[in-house]
Amino acid sequence: MRNYVVGLDIGGTRTKIGLVDTQELKVLDARIFPTEKKEKERFFGGIREALSELCGKNQIPPEAVAGIGAGIGSYIFREGGTVDSTWGYIPCLDRVALADELRARLGKSCMVDNDLRAIALAESSVGAGAGSSRVLNVTLGTGVGVCLTVDGAFTDQEAYTHLAGHIKVRDRDEWVEALDRERCYCSVSGCMENTCSATSLRKMAGQMVRPGIGNEELFALAGEGDEGARTCLAFFFDCLLRGLNQMVYIFSPDKIVLGGGITKAFRPYLGRLQQGLTARVNSRQEPELAISDLEENSGILGAALLWVGQYKGMDNSLLW
Numbered sequence: 001m002r003n004y005v006v007g008l009d010i011g012g013t014r015t016k017i018g019l020v021d022t023q024e025l026k027v028l029d030a031r032i033f034p035t036e037k038k039e040k041e042r043f044f045g046g047i048r049e050a051l052s053e054l055c056g057k058n059q060i061p062p063e064a065v066a067g068i069g070a071g072i073g074s075y076i077f078r079e080g081g082t083v084d085s086t087w088g089y090i091p092c093l094d095r096v097a098l099a100d101e102l103r104a105r106l107g108k109s110c111m112v113d114n115d116l117r118a119i120a121l122a123e124s125s126v127g128a129g130a131g132s133s134r135v136l137n138v139t140l141g142t143g144v145g146v147c148l149t150v151d152g153a154f155t156d157q158e159a160y161t162h163l164a165g166h167i168k169v170r171d172r173d174e175w176v177e178a179l180d181r182e183r184c185y186c187s188v189s190g191c192m193e194n195t196c197s198a199t200s201l202r203k204m205a206g207q208m209v210r211p212g213i214g215n216e217e218l219f220a221l222a223g224e225g226d227e228g229a230r231t232c233l234a235f236f237f238d239c240l241l242r243g244l245n246q247m248v249y250i251f252s253p254d255k256i257v258l259g260g261g262i263t264k265a266f267r268p269y270l271g272r273l274q275q276g277l278t279a280r281v282n283s284r285q286e287p288e289l290a291i292s293d294l295e296e297n298s299g300i301l302g303a304a305l306l307w308v309g310q311y312k313g314m315d316n317s318l319l320w
């Protein structure tokens with residue numbers, strides 16, 4: 001009998017659930033539903049309902065579901081898969097032992113981890129990092145998420161480096177009013193997150209190009225040769241490279257995979273970015289820069305891989 005693993009991608013607004021074929025590493029079918037934020041019972045009820053509907057429609061008997069993997073935007077403590085804090089996004093899950101709860105309610109073993117760590121597993125298994133040993137995933141979204149995988153597995157059992165995007169990339173004389181009006185919570189002025197996230201780029205473009213401009217429009221304008229847009233992007237990429245070069249010295253990656261919606265627009269600039277990635281840990285090293293090509297369901301796939309990961313030489317005690 002073919003086995004499936006359930007992948008849960010729990011977001012602040014929407015939750016995605018899918019059945020993942022563990023042999024082909026593909027999402028067989030998926031559902032999206034609004035995330036219940038306040039009532040814990042309703043949160044788990046929604047998952048149970050979506051799962052039974054998915055299994056029913058695809059004629060998958062409960063015993064064919066081997067386990068559950070879940071990714072969520074929080075630090076996850078290994079013990080019980082406990083959610084640290086969702087910073088107000090999903091209050092009913094704060095400090096909840098999510099892996100224990102899912103296991104008790106759905107009767108399957110469960111792995112829970114930070115959502116960007118789950119995506120990093122997908123990148124290194126079937127994404128742009130496949131085939132490389134040391135893959136550093138740098139995700140540019142609301143913030144900047146960082147995760148290293150080595151041979152398709154994590155190097156730490158908990159997300160010790162996911163906040164490594166708070167390294168300094170701008171000097172005091174590179175103050176940008178739209179970014180620095182409020183200091184980042186890390187207290188490093190000019191940190192990479194407060195410069196190179198998708199949110200920061202939008203703020204910067206709003207000041208340097210035109211109020212209210214979106215990132216997509218910014219890239220389109222730059223492509224048409226607009227001077228303001230090009231200057232803004234040149235500064236953004238310069239800062240991004242300062243951060244990535246520091247990360248080469250910290251993580252010594254063979255490949256850096258840039259993820260997050262805005263990075264699709266980086267393709268025309270990839271050659272120049274690669275040229276600017278000059279840091280080397282030794283004379284043979286050639287860290288390669290790539291842009292994620294994973295699709296919409298990568299969060300589901302990554303979450304399922306958290307569970308599947310145990311078969312790739314991971315510590316079995318991670319299986320809660």
Ligand SMILES: [Zn+2]
Pocket residue numbers: 165166184185186187188191192193194
């Ligand atoms: Zn910061």
